[in-house]
Amino acid sequence: MDTGPVVVVGAGQAALEATAALRAGGHTEPITLVGAETVPPYARPPLSKGFLTGRVGTDELWLRPESFFARQDVTSVLGDPVVEIDRDADRVRLASGEWIGYGTLILATGSSPRRLSVPGAGLEGVVALRSLSDAEELRCALREAGDLLVVGGGFIGLEVASVARGLGLRVTVVEAGPRLMGRSVGGTLSAHLAALHRAGGTRVLLERELVALRGERGRVQVAELNDGTRLAADVVVVGIGALPNTALAAQAGLTTGNGVVVDRWLRTSGRNVYAIGDCARFPTPHAARPVRLESVQNASDQARCVAAGLTGNRRPYTSVPWFWTEQCGVRVQMAGLTLPHDRAVVSGSAAEGRFTVFRFRDGRLVGAESVNRSADHMITRRLLADGAAGPAPDEVARPGFDIRRHLSRTG
C-alpha cells in the first residue's frame, strides 16, 4: 500500500509501537515521530509502581534503546508538539513553526489527567501523575512527606497509595463513589481491594469528597472534605481519571466526542488520518457501544493493527481488552469488557487471596477479574479472542472448578 511519508503525532506507547510495527512489516517510506515531551518514548505503568520506590530506574522505562531510531531510519522530533493539522495540504505544523508533510497521519496523542477544581488545587505538593517528570516530582515528594492524601480510588491513585504505605507514609484515600475502582471492576474485587488497603494501614474514605486544600507559603498542608473532616496532607495525588487529548483533532475538523472517533479500522473521519491508543474512541465486538480504553494492551494492539493495514494486511481491530494493576502485593488482571453483565460467579477463595470473578451476559462469558490467578486470566483472554462461549455460569459455580480442565475438554 502506498502510504507516502508517515507522521505519527505523540511519542508514547502507541506511537512507538506503530513505528516499530511499520518497519517490522516492511514499510520503507519515511516515518517521523513527533512528541511533545523532551524524552524518548517510555513505559508509564512503572511510574505509579516500582519507579516510585526506586526499584525501577529511569533506564528501565525506555521502550526502545536510543539506537532504535537511527537503525530503523525513523526521524524523531521531541519537545516540539504538533499544534495544527492542515488537512487540505496534508501537513502538520509544529510549535517551532516547522511544517511536515504527510501521506498518512497517525494521531497517538494519549490522554491527560482530569484536574481538580477545588480551592487550593494549584498549591505545591498537589500532583497529577501522567509523565516521567510528574513521577520524578512525586518520588522526591514522597521521600520528604509524612501524610499522603490520594484523591480518587482508581488504578493510579490506589497504586500510589500502596507504594506510599510501603514507604511508611500515613495514607488516606478519598473516593466520591461508594466503592473503589467503581468504573472498572465489580463489587467483589472492589471490596477485596478496599480490605487489603485497610489491612495495610491505609485509611479508605468512601462517598466523601474533597472540597478544598489549604496551605502555607504556597505548599499544601490540609485537606477539607465535604463532611467537615480535615486531613493533614504534605502531598496530594490527584487520580480522578483522564481525558483524551483531542484538541488537535477537533481543531482539524475531525469528528471527536470522548476521544477521536474512529471506525473498525481505526480510521478517523479524515482522509488518511488514523487515531490509536488513549485518544481514540472505537467500535469493538467486545462492547455494545464504541469505547475508549486507557491501557498498554490497547495502545500496542491498535498500533499494530494500523501498521498491518498500512503494510498490506488490513483487518479490523478486534483485540480482547485486558489490563493489570499491582496493589498491596497483589497482582490483579482483568480480561474483557464486563460492564454490563447479568451474572458474576466467583471461583477460588477471596479469603486465601486467590480468586477470579467470571462475568456473564446472557449466559456467555464476557470477562474475568483475577487476583493472583494468572491462568484464569490468560485462558479467559483466549476464549474471548476465539469467540468461544466459555464455561457456563453453573459450571464455574461448581466446587473445584478449574478453567484449565474446561479448556482441555473443549479444545
Ligand SMILES: Cc1cc2nc3c(=O)[nH]c(=O)nc-3n(C[C@H](O)[C@H](O)[C@H](O)COP(=O)(O)OP(=O)(O)OC[C@H]3O[C@@H](n4cnc5c(N)ncnc54)[C@H](O)[C@@H]3O)c2cc1C
Ligand atoms: C501512572 C500510570 C500508570 C499506568 N499503569 C498502567 C498499567 O498498569 N497497565 C496498563 O495497561 N496501563 C497503564 N497505564 C496506561 C497506559 O500507560 C496508557 O494507556 C498508554 O501509555 C497509552 O498510550 P498512548 O500512546 O495512547 O498515550 P501516551 O503513552 O500517553 O503517549 C501520548 C504522547 O503524546 C504526546 N502528545 C500529546 N499531544 C501531542 C501533540 N500535539 N504533539 C506531539 N505529542 C503530543 C504526549 O505528550 C504523550 O507523550 C498507566 C498510565 C499511567 C499514567
